[in-house]
Amino acid sequence: MNIGEASSATGVSAKMIRYYESIGLIRAPLRTGSNYRVYGEDEVHVLRFVKRARTLGFSVDETSTLLGLWQDKSRASGEVKDVATAHIAALETKIAELQGMVKTLTHLAHCCGGDNRPDCPILDDLAGEGPAKQGH
Amino acid sequence: MNIGEASSATGVSAKMIRYYESIGLIRAPLRTGSNYRVYGEDEVHVLRFVKRARTLGFSVDETSTLLGLWQDKSRASGEVKDVATAHIAALETKIAELQGMVKTLTHLAHCCGGDNRPDCPILDDLAGEGPAKQGH
DNA sequence: CTTGACCTTCCCACCATGGGAACCTCTATA
DNA sequence: TATAGAGGTTCCCATGGTGGGAAGGTCAAG
Numbered sequence: 606m607n608i609g610e611a612s613s614a615t616g617v618s619a620k621m622i623r624y625y626e627s628i629g630l631i632r633a634p635l636r637t638g639s640n641y642r643v644y645g646e647d648e649v650h651v652l653r654f655v656k657r658a659r660t661l662g663f664s665v666d667e668t669s670t671l672l673g674l675w676q677d678k679s680r681a682s683g684e685v686k687d688v689a690t691a692h693i694a695a696l697e698t699k700i701a702e703l704q705g706m707v708k709t710l711t712h713l714a715h716c717c718g719g720d721n722r723p724d725c726p727i728l729d730d731l732a733g734e735g736p737a738k739q740g741h
Numbered sequence: 742m743n744i745g746e747a748s749s750a751t752g753v754s755a756k757m758i759r760y761y762e763s764i765g766l767i768r769a770p771l772r773t774g775s776n777y778r779v780y781g782e783d784e785v786h787v788l789r790f791v792k793r794a795r796t797l798g799f800s801v802d803e804t805s806t807l808l809g810l811w812q813d814k815s816r817a818s819g820e821v822k823d824v825a826t827a828h829i830a831a832l833e834t835k836i837a838e839l840q841g842m843v844k845t846l847t848h849l850a851h852c853c854g855g856d857n858r859p860d861c862p863i864l865d866d867l868a869g870e871g872p873a874k875q876g877h
Numbered sequence: 878c879t880t881g882a883c884c885t886t887c888c889c890a891c892c893a894t895g896g897g898a899a900c901c902t903c904t905a906t907a
Numbered sequence: 908t909a910t911a912g913a914g915g916t917t918c919c920c921a922t923g924g925t926g927g928g929a930a931g932g933t934c935a936a937g
Contacts, residue, residue: 609883639933641884657867662842675864685863686853689846696843700836706798707832710825717822727821732790732811745914775902777915
């Protein structure tokens with residue numbers, strides 16, 4: 606299987622497959638006589654694992670850890686749960702942060718007429734002149 | 742006012758102030774005879790505006806737009822509201838995405854014993870072997 | 878045999894930020 | 908007044924993932 610075929614079989618671009626190989630996330634595959642990378646089912650399986658982990662927001666580093674645990678038959682599932690739990694916490698922190706932004710902006714947009722008058726509470730707030738309380 | 746004083750007056754690092762100048766987000770200030778940047782109240786005001794916009798998650802590009810609108814006395818507040826509204830929508834999309842990840846991971850972590858047995862539904866799911874439905 | 882699709886490596890760009898080197902300038906103190 | 912140290916200047920490099928593209932080799936179909 607070519608890198609292009611492996612790419613469409615996994616949804617990981619050829620560019621990224623080479624990149625993952627270059628940083629050591631995945632192992633270098635065999636090559637044909639003409640230096641083409643050759644992938645088999647195992648490699649595709651690994652790539653799908655990586656794809657899924659990345660889609661779930663794990664960093665490449667975390668993905669690497671998970672991949673190691675996946676391939677370690679003797680791993681304790683507690684280790685995996687720890688990685689997942691830490692990741693959930695990080696996601697929730699990020700979500701709370703974004704929600705705070707949305708809250709502030711929604712409040713401001715609500716106060717902003719949005720018409721053609723030049724008075725704008727959003728800009729006033731950004732400029733630190735407005736009476737709007739941000740509370741954080 | 743030195744760049745360092747401007748930095749502590751606004752919370753924008755000296756490094757970033759120079760960067761914002763280099764990309765044209767803010768204007769180049771006057772210099773002393775010894776080539777030090779000199780900032781006044783106006784510049785500090787602009788930097789605070791930028792800081793606040795960045796804190797609210799606006800990209801530098803969006804910040805630039807808002808800054809232009811702020812400095813344009815004849816702008817319509819509707820334009821500002823549009824930028825803010827689009828930004829809120831983008832934030833909410835991002836939030837929904839992250840919440841989807843949390844949901845999936847929470848479900849998996851809940852199913853994962855987290856003990857010392859090697860069976861792990863999280864890894865099974867990442868590998869695409871598990872019965873867990875992701876539904877997105 | 879040519880054409881076009883695909884592979885290879887290598888470099889560059891993004892966005893926003895930080896680190897650090899090498900060098901210059903100001904201020905306070907011995 | 909000499910010197911130390913704090914802070915300014917420019918310039919380059921790194922991050923994390925990803926894409927774009929050039930230059931050149933390879934394969935398959937017409």
